[in-house]
Amino acid sequence: MAVAGPEPGGALDRLIQLLSRLPGLGPRSARRVALHLLARREALMAPLAAAMAETLDKVRPCSVCGNLDTADPCAICRDGTRDPAILCVVEDVGDLWAVERSGAFRGRYHVLGGHLSAIAGVGPDDLHIGQLVARLGDGAVSEIVLALNATVEGQTTAHYVAGLIAPFGIAITRLAHGVPVGGELDYLDDGTLAAALRARRPAEA
Amino acid sequence: MAVAGPEPGGALDRLIQLLSRLPGLGPRSARRVALHLLARREALMAPLAAAMAETLDKVRPCSVCGNLDTADPCAICRDGTRDPAILCVVEDVGDLWAVERSGAFRGRYHVLGGHLSAIAGVGPDDLHIGQLVARLGDGAVSEIVLALNATVEGQTTAHYVAGLIAPFGIAITRLAHGVPVGGELDYLDDGTLAAALRARRPAEA
Numbered sequence: 001m002a003v004a005g006p007e008p009g010g011a012l013d014r015l016i017q018l019l020s021r022l023p024g025l026g027p028r029s030a031r032r033v034a035l036h037l038l039a040r041r042e043a044l045m046a047p048l049a050a051a052m053a054e055t056l057d058k059v060r061p062c063s064v065c066g067n068l069d070t071a072d073p074c075a076i077c078r079d080g081t082r083d084p085a086i087l088c089v090v091e092d093v094g095d096l097w098a099v100e101r102s103g104a105f106r107g108r109y110h111v112l113g114g115h116l117s118a119i120a121g122v123g124p125d126d127l128h129i130g131q132l133v134a135r136l137g138d139g140a141v142s143e144i145v146l147a148l149n150a151t152v153e154g155q156t157t158a159h160y161v162a163g164l165i166a167p168f169g170i171a172i173t174r175l176a177h178g179v180p181v182g183g184e185l186d187y188l189d190d191g192t193l194a195a196a197l198r199a200r201r202p203a204e205a
Numbered sequence: 206m207a208v209a210g211p212e213p214g215g216a217l218d219r220l221i222q223l224l225s226r227l228p229g230l231g232p233r234s235a236r237r238v239a240l241h242l243l244a245r246r247e248a249l250m251a252p253l254a255a256a257m258a259e260t261l262d263k264v265r266p267c268s269v270c271g272n273l274d275t276a277d278p279c280a281i282c283r284d285g286t287r288d289p290a291i292l293c294v295v296e297d298v299g300d301l302w303a304v305e306r307s308g309a310f311r312g313r314y315h316v317l318g319g320h321l322s323a324i325a326g327v328g329p330d331d332l333h334i335g336q337l338v339a340r341l342g343d344g345a346v347s348e349i350v351l352a353l354n355a356t357v358e359g360q361t362t363a364h365y366v367a368g369l370i371a372p373f374g375i376a377i378t379r380l381a382h383g384v385p386v387g388g389e390l391d392y393l394d395d396g397t398l399a400a401a402l403r404a405r406r407p408a409e410a
Contacts (some may be wrong), residue, residue, distance in 0.1 A: 010275055018253040024229065034260075038260070055250075094237065121383045
């Protein structure tokens with residue numbers, strides 16, 4: 001069954017085919033997005049095409065940390081007010097953005113570009129682990145925060161990275177487990193609740 | 206709260222803001238789409254930017270029927286094998302595509318561009334109703350299929366259009382109501398089941 005009605009292989013059909021490959025979109029929603037765009041040519045489609053072309057042209061991974069930016073080194077690596085002694089290691093740029101949104105970290109980052117995965121065939125050489133080790137060579141970094149996902153792959157990767165970094169004698173920390181702020185205990189998985197219990201702290205009076 | 210982490214107002218931030226205005230995407234999924242694109246620059250992002258620019262440049266509403274195509278009149282209006290005596294009236298191009306996918310219609314189309322809506326302030330002059338009436342002037346059309354949505358607005362629009370067309374003495378038909386093919390009665394709304402009962406037909410032996 002063709003994705004669109006008219007003119008298979010035409011410009012509009014090709015646009016829909018490509019849109020349907022975006023995460024969260026299928027053939028039906030890709031058609032809806034294409035029509036939505038064509039109904040808003042000047043207000044949305046033209047600016048979006050321009051923003052996509054500009055991003056494609058200008059946004060590159062930072063050669064230092066792997067963040068995405070129009071400048072290299074990126075704005076975070078160039079920011080003199082940020083502490084160069086603390087590196088936060090994340091799996092991807094989406095995680096970097098999440099840590100930034102928390103507003104609780106004022107150090108710098110290192111983006112691994114994924115996690116180790118035997119199933120997907122991702123080994124240490126496929127991630128930016130060598131670059132991380134290289135950044136530690138000048139002794140300017142005193143703490144590494146391993147902010148990897150609390151998944152099997154994320155924690156396997158964290159363990160591997162921690163093993164590589166250990167010889168440098170740098171403090172290695174990880175994110176605390178616990179009850180999400182605003183979270184209800186009844187909806188929490190048992191492992192998180194157990195971790196939160198073990199890490200219990202004196203209540204503020 | 207900023208949509209992305211770094212560089213508010215930059216190319217990537219602007220791309221995410223625009224993506225978040227697409228139907229079905231919010232700030233979070235727009236970020237995911239942007240990262241997905243940047244991880245597939247050559248395989249997906251460059252072709253998508255090109256397809257969007259090409260669609261923006263070349264795809265226009267057909268001046269005859271309102272279909273979207275790179276040619277004007279569109280491929281359907283130019284197709285000599287299609288019956289010019291039957292016009293299928295639809296609300297928008299997505300509905301035209303849906304009828305095309307059914308494979309059951311070999312006439313031509315007229316896209317109204319929406320439906321009448323007192324709440325949204327859409328009157329007859331905001332739809333391509335005048336153009337529809339104009340197309341009937343030469344007497345070449347012998348049947349109008351009102352394939353409008355089975356919603357209050359769609360049926361109000363169908364009623365209005367039927368009233369305007371009546372003086373031409375052309376056959377006016379609408380889509381049959383009934384049980385969707387593959388549908389289960391227990392999940393069907395009462396109105397549809399009642400319509401299917403009233404329109405019951407002799408069973409094939």
